[in-house]
Amino acid sequence: MGKSAYVKLVNGSVQQEITIDQVKELLNKYIENTGKLAEQLDWEYHESAFPYTIQEKAEGDTKYLYLKAKDELYNYLIIGVGSEEVDGHTTQFIQVVLPDEDYRTPGDQAKGNEFSKYLAKKLKAELHLFNGRVLYYNPRK
Template sequence: MSQSAYVKLVPASIQQVITIDELKDLLLYYRSITTKTGEQLSWEYAEAAFPYTIEEKEEAKGKWFYLKGLDQRKNKYILVGIGKEVDTDNEQHYIQFTLTDISTHGDKGKANEFCKFIASKLKGELHLFNGRVMYYYPKK
């Protein structure tokens, strides 16, 4: 059974709408900063911090993509997409991280890391896989 975590973009977030390309850029930025950290420590940290390739199918253009693990024994797949919830008065955009039935515990740990990074960068509201909520935006 698949599990999902969400980064919701609230009115206090840096931006209220995000595109797939912006989301990919955030993940690539995460990979670049962890690579630089590894270089400073003289350790090949990039593959450990971001052990995935970003893959997109033709029918998913602009909606979702998946992260495919480099070492299929440790990491398999994480689906990443964007969407919006529409209420009567407003709409709220979100980023969804989904673990498939074949995802590993390593995938879940990395998905949690990615969610926390993106939520902190965008100052969003993070709904974790276990149902808990973390608030990264300033409260009034």
């Protein structure tokens, strides 16, 4: 499996739980926003901003989003939700997975980072990027 980025819903986040349907809604909101920007610029920006089609898939009880590329500069991304036990508390997260190195393109990694940052900002979450760095969008005391 390729590299993963995690959007962790921690204390101070907008919400503590999330479903794959809510993640899909957030991505659709991203598509809508970039479409409005494209109209304002009078440019076909939305095709470059979100060069994927969203497909819902399932393996057993696990549902995930498969973002299939519409352009040869990209391949695919996988987005799922999960949870982990941290200090006796269950924390939910969104996982953005890049393809294996043989199939990954620089565009996939850039878009994976972009979508992860967008989700983390909207949810005021803690973001663990593909390279291991952590960005905090949640209010911390």
